[in-house]
Amino acid sequence: MTVPPLYTSTRGHGPVALVDALLQGLAPDGGLYLPEGLPALALPPAAPLADIGPRAVAPFLPDGDAAPVGDTFAFDTPLVAAEKLLGPRGFMLDLTRGPTAAFKDVGARFLARVLSTLAPPTDGPVRTVLVATSGDTGGAVAAAFHGVPGFRVIVLFPADGVSPRQRRQFTTLGDDVVALGVDGPFDACQRLVKEALARPDWREPLRLTSANSINIGRLIPQTTWFVKAFADLRGRGEPLFVVPSGNLGHLTAGLMAAEMLGIPARFLAAVNDNDAFLAWREGRAPRNAETVATPSTAMDVGRPSNLERIEALVARRPELDRRIEVRSISAAVTMATMRSAYADSGRFLDPHTAVGVAALRARERESGPWIGPAVVLSTADAGKFPDTVREATGRTPPVPLSLEGLDDRSERWSPIPPRLEALEPVLTGTTGEGNR
Numbered sequence: 064m065t066v067p068p069l070y071t072s073t074r075g076h077g078p079v080a081l082v083d084a085l086l087q088g089l090a091p092d093g094g095l096y097l098p099e100g101l102p103a104l105a106l107p108p109a110a111p112l113a114d115i116g117p118r119a120v121a122p123f124l125p126d127g128d129a130a131p132v133g134d135t136f137a138f139d140t141p142l143v144a145a146e147k148l149l150g151p152r153g154f155m156l157d158l159t160r161g162p163t164a165a166f167k168d169v170g171a172r173f174l175a176r177v178l179s180t181l182a183p184p185t186d187g188p189v190r191t192v193l194v195a196t197s198g199d200t201g202g203a204v205a206a207a208f209h210g211v212p213g214f215r216v217i218v219l220f221p222a223d224g225v226s227p228r229q230r231r232q233f234t235t236l237g238d239d240v241v242a243l244g245v246d247g248p249f250d251a252c253q254r255l256v257k258e259a260l261a262r263p264d265w266r267e268p269l270r271l272t273s274a275n276s277i278n279i280g281r282l283i284p285q286t287t288w289f290v291k292a293f294a295d296l297r298g299r300g301e302p303l304f305v306v307p308s309g310n311l312g313h314l315t316a317g318l319m320a321a322e323m324l325g326i327p328a329r330f331l332a333a334v335n336d337n338d339a340f341l342a343w344r345e346g347r348a349p350r351n352a353e354t355v356a357t358p359s360t361a362m363d364v365g366r367p368s369n370l371e372r373i374e375a376l377v378a379r380r381p382e383l384d385r386r387i388e389v390r391s392i393s394a395a396v397t398m399a400t401m402r403s404a405y406a407d408s409g410r411f412l413d414p415h416t417a418v419g420v421a422a423l424r425a426r427e428r429e430s431g432p433w434i435g436p437a438v439v440l441s442t443a444d445a446g447k448f449p450d451t452v453r454e455a456t457g458r459t460p461p462v463p464l465s466l467e468g469l470d471d472r473s474e475r476w477s478p479i480p481p482r483l484e485a486l487e488p489v490l491t492g493t494t495g496e497g498n499r
């Protein structure tokens with residue numbers, strides 16, 4: 064019988080079982096949970112995510128049974144040849160086909176389905192899922208938990224930092240999703256979530272949990288499309304995965320997937336002007352002390368949470384360090400990349416994917432083409448960012464099917480200052496209770 068791994072905090076707390084790690088989000092010592100050992104996975108034959116997803120996450124679940132994930136993986140993540148854009152060995156891994164047109168759908172759906180199956184609150188207050196968003200997480204988590212009995216979602220977003228279409232994904236759903244526009248950057252939202260979870264007088268009585276990528280439950284399902292891409296690329300040489308990065312959850316999941324499969328791969332983390340990860344690699348201070356606003360808003364993270372996980376993974380296995388590269392791409396180059404991609408190949412890139420494409424190009428200019436397949440993760444649909452895409456290309460990208468009608472729905476959200484006291488009335492109030 065499969066024995067699923069236990070989870071230990073990067074700061075030592077634990078070990079705890081999966082459900083506890085998911086419910087706690089952040090470990091009580093302020094650290095982030097990591098599996099004590101990663102389950103070994105045999106490389107599956109090439110197949111759609113609907114097949115590979117449940118198989119890849121099963122070893123993490125009680126009795127190795129994937130039933131709790133339900134329809135989490137009910138859309139595909141195709142690997143598409145992108146020769147015009149990226150050269151003969153270039154691919155895009157399209158992660159934009161979920162209900163909110165961003166890869167975060169998968170992690171959010173996994174968390175919602177697994178928690179509602181394995182940890183439904185049977186009596187007392189609903190569970191409150193706190194989520195800080197730099198744009199896409201809020202919509203994905205709201206969509207995943209909306210209508211799930213026993214849960215409500217509180218989304219904290221930078222009031223000035225998300226696109227209107229992104230915002231509508233979590234301000235138009237109804238009572239079980241409360242949206243708070245924080246007067247500050249994403250990092251202020253993330254800090255509020257961490258501080259709220261760190262309060263013992265709130266955490267237990269109010270049944271708080273977090274759906275940010277501080278929650279290991281977001282990262283486990285994100286390993287699946289790396290597994291799928293490895294399967295698709297079997298026999299083609301060592302892949303280079305280009306990961307547009309902000310909070311570094313996606314990169315952490317990629318490292319976990321490669322380790323589970325025992326297959327070598329190279330990872331290029333593509334960051335925007337918020338270059339904390341590059342600075343960490345170079346042993347210097349970040350260029351900007353504060354979070355700076357860029358066209359790739361979902362990556363505007365000044366202090367990436369998952370750096371703590373990456374440090375722990377590298378400490379466990381020092382050779383990982385050589386598998387990670389980092390490049391920082393400026394806002395101007397991001398816009399120019401969107402423009403040239405459209406001019407050269409008729410393809411609309413969203414600003415996040417554009418950072419990845421630009422990072423790969425910069426790497427090739429410096430070191431020549433990568434020896435194996437180069438895979439840029441396409442993290443969001445261009446249609447979520449119509450204003451930025453229009454500014455770069457002069458054209459308006461089509462609205463993704465899943466977002467049609469969104470612009471017409473009426474919004475509800477409240478502005479709050481970036482202080483914990485401002486959160487208290489919302490947490491202790493009765494908002495959302497009606498939707499049990």
Ligand SMILES: *Cc1c(COP(=O)(O)O)cnc(C)c1O
Pocket residue numbers: 165166167198199200276307308309310311312313314361362415416442443
């Ligand atoms: C969240 C997000 C990223 C960054 O992923 P991290 O796991 O935070 O590094 C990149 N692109 C898009 C579109 C995102 O929503």
